[in-house]
Amino acid sequence: GDTVDSPSDSGGGTSDGGDTEEPSGGPVEGGNVNLAMFSPPENLFNPIFYTALYDAHILDITHEGLVSQDEEFTFIPQLAEDWDFNDDNTELTYKLRQDVKWHDGEDFTADDVVFTFTSLADPDYVTAGGVRVDYVNSLVGYEEYSSGDSDEFEGIEKVDDYTVTFKFKEASVKALSDTALAIIPEHVFADIPVAEIPEVAESRDAGSVIGTGAFKLKEYMEGEQYILEANEDYYGGAPHLDTITWKIVGQSVAAGMLENGELDYIPRDVAPQDAATIDELEGIELFEQPQLGYQYMGFKLHHGPDESLSDPSTWEVNEKLDNKELRQAIAYAFNRSGIVGDPEAGNGLLGGRGIVLDAPFPEASWAYNPDVIEGYEYSPEKAEEVLEAAGYVDANDDGFREDPDGNELVLNLDYPVGNETREKMAPIIQQDLEAVGLKVELKTPREAPAHFELVEKNNTDVDLYLAGWSLDSGDPDPSSLYKSTAPYNYPRWVNEASDQLLDDAVNPEFAFEQEYRQEKYVEWAQNFVDELPVLPVYSENEIHAWNSKLTGVTIKPFTFKNDTHLWQWTE
Amino acid sequence: MTKYIIRRLLQFIPMVILASIVVFFMAYLAPGDALSGENLDPNIPREVLEERREALGLNDPIHIQYYNWAKRAVTGDLGMSMHHTGRSVSDLIGGRLENTLNLSIFSLIITLVISIPIGIYSSRKPYSIADYSATTFAFIGLAIPNFFAALLGIYIFSFGLGWLPSQGSISAPNLTGLDYIGSKLKHMILPGFTLGLASTAIYMRYMRTEMLELRGSDFIRTARAKGLGNRSVLYKHTLRNALIPIITLLGLEFGTLLSGAVLVETVFNYPGLGTLFVGSISNRDYPVIMGINLILAMTTLLGNLLADILYAVADPRIRYD
Amino acid sequence: MSEPLLEVSHLKTYFEVNKTRTVKAVDDVSFQVNKGETLAVVGESGSGKSVTSLSIMGLLFSPPANIQGSVKLSGKELIGLSDKKLDQIRGNEMSMIFQEPMTSLNPVFTIGNQIAETLIKHKKISKKEAKNETVRLLKLVGFGRAEEMVKEFPHQLSGGMRQRVMIAIAMACNPKLLIADEPTTALDVTIQQQILDLMLKVKKEFQSSILLITHDLGVVAEMADRVLVMYAGQVVEQATAYELFTNPKHPYTVGLLNSMPKIDDEQKERLDAIPGVVPAAHRFPVGCRFAPRCPHATDECTAEMPNLLQVDDTRAVRCVLYKEEAVSV
Amino acid sequence: MTDKKVPLVEVKGLKKYFPINKGVLQRKVGDVKAVDDVSFTIYKGETLGIVGESGSGKSTLGRMVLKLIDATEGEIIFNEQNFAKIKNSEVRKLRRDMQMVFQDPYASLNPRMSIGELLEEPLLVHKTISSKEGRKEKAFELLEKVGLPREAYSKYPHEFSGGQRQRIGIARALSTNPEFIIGDEPVSALDVSVQSQVLNLMQDLQKEFDLTYMFIAHDLSVVKHISDRVAVMYLGRIVEIADKDILYKKPLHPYTQALISAVPSTDVTIKREKVALTGELPSPANPPKGCAFHTRCPHVHDRCKVERPILTQQGEGQMTACHLYTTEAAAAKAE
Amino acid sequence: MEPELSRQPDVIVGNKVPDEEKSLSPLQLAVRRFFKNKLAIVGVIIMILMVIVAIFADVIATHDPTRADLLNIEQRSSAEHILGTDGSGRDNFSRLVYGARISLMIGFFSMLSTVIVGGTLGAIAGYYGKWVDGLIMRLTDLILIFPFLLMVLTVVSILERMNITIFILVMALTNWPNIARVLRGTFLSIREKDFIMSARSIGCSDFRIIRKHFIPNAVGPIIVNATIMMAIMIIIESGLSFIGAGIPQPTPTWGNMLSEAQSIRVLRNNPETWLPPGLSILLVVLAINFIGDGLRDAFDSKS
Numbered sequence A: 001g002d003t004v005d006s007p008s009d010s011g012g013g014t015s016d017g018g019d020t021e022e023p024s025g026g027p028v029e030g031g032n033v034n035l036a037m038f039s040p041p042e043n044l045f046n047p048i049f050y051t052a053l054y055d056a057h058i059l060d061i062t063h064e065g066l067v068s069q070d071e072e073f074t075f076i077p078q079l080a081e082d083w084d085f086n087d088d089n090t091e092l093t094y095k096l097r098q099d100v101k102w103h104d105g106e107d108f109t110a111d112d113v114v115f116t117f118t119s120l121a122d123p124d125y126v127t128a129g130g131v132r133v134d135y136v137n138s139l140v141g142y143e144e145y146s147s148g149d150s151d152e153f154e155g156i157e158k159v160d161d162y163t164v165t166f167k168f169k170e171a172s173v174k175a176l177s178d179t180a181l182a183i184i185p186e187h188v189f190a191d192i193p194v195a196e197i198p199e200v201a202e203s204r205d206a207g208s209v210i211g212t213g214a215f216k217l218k219e220y221m222e223g224e225q226y227i228l229e230a231n232e233d234y235y236g237g238a239p240h241l242d243t244i245t246w247k248i249v250g251q252s253v254a255a256g257m258l259e260n261g262e263l264d265y266i267p268r269d270v271a272p273q274d275a276a277t278i279d280e281l282e283g284i285e286l287f288e289q290p291q292l293g294y295q296y297m298g299f300k301l302h303h304g305p306d307e308s309l310s311d312p313s314t315w316e317v318n319e320k321l322d323n324k325e326l327r328q329a330i331a332y333a334f335n336r337s338g339i340v341g342d343p344e345a346g347n348g349l350l351g352g353r354g355i356v357l358d359a360p361f362p363e364a365s366w367a368y369n370p371d372v373i374e375g376y377e378y379s380p381e382k383a384e385e386v387l388e389a390a391g392y393v394d395a396n397d398d399g400f401r402e403d404p405d406g407n408e409l410v411l412n413l414d415y416p417v418g419n420e421t422r423e424k425m426a427p428i429i430q431q432d433l434e435a436v437g438l439k440v441e442l443k444t445p446r447e448a449p450a451h452f453e454l455v456e457k458n459n460t461d462v463d464l465y466l467a468g469w470s471l472d473s474g475d476p477d478p479s480s481l482y483k484s485t486a487p488y489n490y491p492r493w494v495n496e497a498s499d500q501l502l503d504d505a506v507n508p509e510f511a512f513e514q515e516y517r518q519e520k521y522v523e524w525a526q527n528f529v530d531e532l533p534v535l536p537v538y539s540e541n542e543i544h545a546w547n548s549k550l551t552g553v554t555i556k557p558f559t560f561k562n563d564t565h566l567w568q569w570t571e
Numbered sequence B: 001m002t003k004y005i006i007r008r009l010l011q012f013i014p015m016v017i018l019a020s021i022v023v024f025f026m027a028y029l030a031p032g033d034a035l036s037g038e039n040l041d042p043n044i045p046r047e048v049l050e051e052r053r054e055a056l057g058l059n060d061p062i063h064i065q066y067y068n069w070a071k072r073a074v075t076g077d078l079g080m081s082m083h084h085t086g087r088s089v090s091d092l093i094g095g096r097l098e099n100t101l102n103l104s105i106f107s108l109i110i111t112l113v114i115s116i117p118i119g120i121y122s123s124r125k126p127y128s129i130a131d132y133s134a135t136t137f138a139f140i141g142l143a144i145p146n147f148f149a150a151l152l153g154i155y156i157f158s159f160g161l162g163w164l165p166s167q168g169s170i171s172a173p174n175l176t177g178l179d180y181i182g183s184k185l186k187h188m189i190l191p192g193f194t195l196g197l198a199s200t201a202i203y204m205r206y207m208r209t210e211m212l213e214l215r216g217s218d219f220i221r222t223a224r225a226k227g228l229g230n231r232s233v234l235y236k237h238t239l240r241n242a243l244i245p246i247i248t249l250l251g252l253e254f255g256t257l258l259s260g261a262v263l264v265e266t267v268f269n270y271p272g273l274g275t276l277f278v279g280s281i282s283n284r285d286y287p288v289i290m291g292i293n294l295i296l297a298m299t300t301l302l303g304n305l306l307a308d309i310l311y312a313v314a315d316p317r318i319r320y321d
Numbered sequence C: 001m002s003e004p005l006l007e008v009s010h011l012k013t014y015f016e017v018n019k020t021r022t023v024k025a026v027d028d029v030s031f032q033v034n035k036g037e038t039l040a041v042v043g044e045s046g047s048g049k050s051v052t053s054l055s056i057m058g059l060l061f062s063p064p065a066n067i068q069g070s071v072k073l074s075g076k077e078l079i080g081l082s083d084k085k086l087d088q089i090r091g092n093e094m095s096m097i098f099q100e101p102m103t104s105l106n107p108v109f110t111i112g113n114q115i116a117e118t119l120i121k122h123k124k125i126s127k128k129e130a131k132n133e134t135v136r137l138l139k140l141v142g143f144g145r146a147e148e149m150v151k152e153f154p155h156q157l158s159g160g161m162r163q164r165v166m167i168a169i170a171m172a173c174n175p176k177l178l179i180a181d182e183p184t185t186a187l188d189v190t191i192q193q194q195i196l197d198l199m200l201k202v203k204k205e206f207q208s209s210i211l212l213i214t215h216d217l218g219v220v221a222e223m224a225d226r227v228l229v230m231y232a233g234q235v236v237e238q239a240t241a242y243e244l245f246t247n248p249k250h251p252y253t254v255g256l257l258n259s260m261p262k263i264d265d266e267q268k269e270r271l272d273a274i275p276g277v278v279p280a281a282h283r284f285p286v287g288c289r290f291a292p293r294c295p296h297a298t299d300e301c302t303a304e305m306p307n308l309l310q311v312d313d314t315r316a317v318r319c320v321l322y323k324e325e326a327v328s329v
Numbered sequence D: 001m002t003d004k005k006v007p008l009v010e011v012k013g014l015k016k017y018f019p020i021n022k023g024v025l026q027r028k029v030g031d032v033k034a035v036d037d038v039s040f041t042i043y044k045g046e047t048l049g050i051v052g053e054s055g056s057g058k059s060t061l062g063r064m065v066l067k068l069i070d071a072t073e074g075e076i077i078f079n080e081q082n083f084a085k086i087k088n089s090e091v092r093k094l095r096r097d098m099q100m101v102f103q104d105p106y107a108s109l110n111p112r113m114s115i116g117e118l119l120e121e122p123l124l125v126h127k128t129i130s131s132k133e134g135r136k137e138k139a140f141e142l143l144e145k146v147g148l149p150r151e152a153y154s155k156y157p158h159e160f161s162g163g164q165r166q167r168i169g170i171a172r173a174l175s176t177n178p179e180f181i182i183g184d185e186p187v188s189a190l191d192v193s194v195q196s197q198v199l200n201l202m203q204d205l206q207k208e209f210d211l212t213y214m215f216i217a218h219d220l221s222v223v224k225h226i227s228d229r230v231a232v233m234y235l236g237r238i239v240e241i242a243d244k245d246i247l248y249k250k251p252l253h254p255y256t257q258a259l260i261s262a263v264p265s266t267d268v269t270i271k272r273e274k275v276a277l278t279g280e281l282p283s284p285a286n287p288p289k290g291c292a293f294h295t296r297c298p299h300v301h302d303r304c305k306v307e308r309p310i311l312t313q314q315g316e317g318q319m320t321a322c323h324l325y326t327t328e329a330a331a332a333k334a335e
Numbered sequence E: 001m002e003p004e005l006s007r008q009p010d011v012i013v014g015n016k017v018p019d020e021e022k023s024l025s026p027l028q029l030a031v032r033r034f035f036k037n038k039l040a041i042v043g044v045i046i047m048i049l050m051v052i053v054a055i056f057a058d059v060i061a062t063h064d065p066t067r068a069d070l071l072n073i074e075q076r077s078s079a080e081h082i083l084g085t086d087g088s089g090r091d092n093f094s095r096l097v098y099g100a101r102i103s104l105m106i107g108f109f110s111m112l113s114t115v116i117v118g119g120t121l122g123a124i125a126g127y128y129g130k131w132v133d134g135l136i137m138r139l140t141d142l143i144l145i146f147p148f149l150l151m152v153l154t155v156v157s158i159l160e161r162m163n164i165t166i167f168i169l170v171m172a173l174t175n176w177p178n179i180a181r182v183l184r185g186t187f188l189s190i191r192e193k194d195f196i197m198s199a200r201s202i203g204c205s206d207f208r209i210i211r212k213h214f215i216p217n218a219v220g221p222i223i224v225n226a227t228i229m230m231a232i233m234i235i236i237e238s239g240l241s242f243i244g245a246g247i248p249q250p251t252p253t254w255g256n257m258l259s260e261a262q263s264i265r266v267l268r269n270n271p272e273t274w275l276p277p278g279l280s281i282l283l284v285v286l287a288i289n290f291i292g293d294g295l296r297d298a299f300d301s302k303s
Ligand SMILES: Nc1ncnc2c1ncn2[C@@H]1O[C@H](COP(=O)(O)OP(=O)(O)OP(=O)(O)O)[C@@H](O)[C@H]1O
Pocket: C015, C017, C023, C024, C025, C043, C044, C045, C046, C047, C048, C049, C050, C051, C052, C064, C215, C280, C281
């Protein structure tokens, strides 16, 4: 097989990866596809409660939302045929498809939609383990309903059996993405208290989990295999395949299993280092595109008391990193493209299968626009220049630069375990920075929960830290990560211009225009790149590899599971 | 004997309590909790997390948390997982425990079936070529890290020769009867072997020295003086005595096996307690960590008890009362 | 006297400990045990008494043991016999009891089992018969509650009791020859007395011969018809018990008798000790092996090993002092 | 030798009970009455022999007298010092004057120490000789005393035979110039010819250094040979104690009689009368009531089963604990 | 009567012992027996070679073992990189050489700390017995009821981080019961020996008894177990590295190198990456086990 797509020209992501190569024989009906999953799901097959990515692998096939997105992230109909905003953009009304049936044969109606969203606002929802309140907390009457003060959730209203209206407290540019959550059947869950939903068979057991998707969960062995069976009554047409089987396998052996036919498709998670080898295999198709997430090196700009994470006035400046030039010099000194590497030579930690990012927008996002943003090319010379200019010189001849006041400067670099490439990156950063005379103390890695707790809680020892964000497809708004008051603003970055731009970008008065937002985000991104609260490093490619006899797989930047009913074997 | 067993079981209680305290404090003192970590969705409002923490009792002082945990644990309720929303710890552990036990027992059987006959053979023909090969195997078996043996096993037997499956504990979920057993067994062969590698080596050597040592003992000399045939001397008199230390080792082996299972399960993606535990540690899923530790501690204790009982059965000199 | 039951001639048992060291544990030993008699073998620790008996029984492993010479039981040669054939004889025609009653019984089987298995093996009788026979044997060796004993394990018995069980095992198949290797050394005097009495009793009952190995001259005096004195792997004197104690000839025998404190005699101020120690079995001196400790030693003694000299019908001495008395060489 | 009769060791009502612990809590469920109410005196310069069957408490008694283990009850007075009343630190000093020779020559010498070190250790511990040279000199002297060559100094125990090791053990015991030596079956493990060497040596040394011995053995001939007086123990008690000649000529206690008659004699010219004992020594954890010997005694009568006889004087130099004689004695007195 | 105390030469010492066998202390004898064991010699030679490599790692290594070279990742063998490079472009050969230093050091110091902790506690338990023994033994039971690796993982997660010092600490913390038990057993059995009674009877102090009588006689079991322990530590290190709980990169340890073989790709394509560290572990553990066996035979001479 060949690489179908090279990352450079993928743009918004290409579709129909599987169709590009002419299969040798004609299509056949039926059959099973073995998919690889590297960690077992947690077996909570309920869209409103699941937390693990791996459960989503199954739910994405068995359940559907009102709307979906195309390759450009534009919203397209799914369970809803059409939608409308009212004049002031505070109400969103969906017209639902009338031909949709649940796996158990019941009709899908507006009641299901209302039920799903009402459940999210239920007073017991959070204590039962639910975390998706961001889908409903912008709706009218959320507070009243979720606190139990009101029996009626005003935010969502059934107009008729196939029409529902969502009512927002204020106009929201994210309205569509906030209503795109997969729907659960009311007739199944109506009698179950929300608090118990995560525990009941209907959220867990094969045969009892009911969705509207092209496949239904037929049976599984926990931690080993999950078999999905074709939903012959699927409104989009009966699937070609009989079954889809997710197999839980170790990442280390997946490539081998693909080669000897035990697996048919390794979606998304082919190790970049394995890609070249797989690429050479006969009869295997490879597709790659940058992930929506990115890895970065954070600069702890402020430390602060733990109890006031969102009150910048209480924070304390981290003197070591306060100087913007220093941060910029670091950005010049760190050979990020070396990490990503060159696909031709196959070098770098990613073997060239990824891209270097400057601003924290994924390549696939419409907010991504590298052409207008000035980033940092790898240039140790430039770095040294900037450092000299800013007064960072080696005053005492110990081989390392001191700060402009002549004090010793040692930057502590903290990183977590759990991501192989990132773990490998840490010593390289140290090596790169020491090459320009900056002394980095490499802290031994912690486990992820410990690392993130310490990074978040303003541990004063931390200067540099490694982390990554994986973003969702819904909306590119980075406020929750970089607004000064956002708890996830791990660098504790305070910048008025940034805060302002972020607000402007979602200002409902203008923000329904994507161009307006694009402009704002470019402006924000340039400011971000200049100020450098974090240095984004790379966005790794997600790499798919499958048996080339399998056709009909459509890979979007955020999913490959949209049109599973079209998957088909060829002779 | 019954009284002894009951007394021993009662003795477990303080041990288990102590053990649970130790693990609880160790686990909870570790920084981070089930709600911190990397895979957090930045869209989740912090208040939600705080509310979850409060609901899970994570904000209580640690001794209160322990008290709450222990109060439920004594009624057999190990609580709900913090990471696997809505799943009880017993439920999570249940299926895994079965797999791990299956694997451990299988491995134990392989170990015994291989090591004892070879050990006997070696002792009968000491310093023969077969004996030297067995010794060499034993030394290598002890020297090779078991995850590495596992990888080599996969490389050779799964990918090279295609004989054995490399992953999981079963080939399909809906198997029944013989197919089920067959598939289970087939999936246990590689992990079972690698898991038992070191023990096989140890038992083999043990058996050999023990048999050789017994050969010169007074009562074996008596048996020979009685004119009993070689077979009777070997298989009745010698073997029976040589097995006594092996039997005691067996019970103690249990804990070791479960421990080795962590690595082996990881490589073979065998859904057992080991992998669950590793995951729970990195997710800070305290109730699960506690549950697994509790169960393993009890298994180990029961293993020890079993060893002692078997010991008494095998060796009439040992009497408990 | 009467016809020989066991004839041992030129028995040599050497152990190849390693390439440079050979232990000559038994070095050219000849003797015979007649039907119905008790022959005692005495000698210091390490003189080769046990190895002699084990060689007769074929219980040594070779290697390391290298056995040469001839051992005939009722005229049948035992050396070189296959294990299978030997097993027909051991425990059946000849049997043995050992020094350490505490460890000579298999701890994991019941007393009954261990007695019965000999019966089943050699007498080809059923389990049930074997059990009855076992009980009978236990009663014979003086156990009142034999029926219960059958189900007991060795550790439940004292040393004396175990030795009695050993005797029951040894006598189970009515052997012609009983070899007893220091059967009472580990026991207290009062218990020793019981065991010795028991041996005399079973000997009479079964009309067997006994080869009694001991280092206690008192036991010899009480039990033996004839005595063989061993020193450093060799027979140094052979005599009837009466002759030996009344008229010892070999300087070693003399020394041995004199160095014993005796309970019946009047008090001696000092004992006559034999100086020195028994030479180690892997480096015997040339010449007479006793010469380094012998008060009569001459150059002749250290030059050449003296032969065992037959001084009359029943006596033989390995000492140059008795050259003249020798009947034949 | 014994006419002076100055007591060196006085033992009064000495008891040693080893607790038998069982169960989880290691609760005490009983006692092994290893030594049960034993009294005797050892006079300066004499040898007191102790005989008895295995397990009768001989070693335990010896160890208590040396305060290697503490007595459960009773008094030991050594050289007018009461053991119960002196401090542990004092005991260590006392050890200079009393020493022990052990039964197993293979186990009683630390295999990792050379003979020189072994012999010098007591000197070092008690700081009797401060100079290294002096200690070495003393060690040579000791070696010579026990008839070992000087070369032995730098050798290790494993290079010696049993008899030689026993000599080393004796030399070690002698190194602090003690007055009193307890031999706990010092010749039991040795061959006859070697045993006589060691016995001779011990006798020689006793004369030379005016030593007092407590000589434990189970071989009655040996005890007879070396002792002045002999005590016979049975199940933790002394059943008879008498001057040697009296005891062997005219043993009173049925146990002593049986014991002596059970010794096989090398004299083939006479056949002695045997007093056969049936049965085994009962367990000291569960001794018979009354006279401990009654289960095996040929003269047992009802009183023996309930009342325990005490040691009473039976004429010059002989004491016996037996109802056969207490009644007689009582009767005699009454007359 | 006096002159009768004749000192006749009634003892002939070790009649004509060949000179070479003269006056060797038991320790020397053990050493001698040890060196007669061929496998043990092989073990010693391997270990000596390894230690030489470890000491002269700086000289032998061709590259900086921690220096990543992103342009040359997972290279096969070449003149420049004798054993190729690893996933970060570090020189495998140099890592192997430095790995010897670090892995041996880890093994040795983990063993040492375990032996010190376990040895001391075991000795105390065995010497004093009674409640001290009870307490210490309950403590060992407590630790031993947790499966070892799980215990290590839990401890590591509290300590947050893993580095060489912590590794050594954790090993001591989790492994000492094994040594303690052995030593306690040894001490208990020595306690019953007559020579201890003898030492007390001549008035030795507790301290002297421990120092001169217990320890020298416990040396055998200690050394044997320590040796085995060291082998175990090296294996454990590799196991922990494999599940990502070992010494973090870029520190070169054999375990770290071996865990590169986690993926079948490396296993298949780059044997020069995993075979040398794998063989080194095998060889060293084998050598240590040979030595351990040799020591065991040498120390418990039944002859
Ligand atoms: N298996 C063996 N290998 C090497 N040497 C042996 C073996 N068995 C016995 N010997 C040696 O043979 C010699 C004679 O031993 P044997 O056991 O016959 O002595 P013994 O007279 O029975 O002594 P004891 O009275 O101590 O039982 C001894 O030096 C002993 O060390």
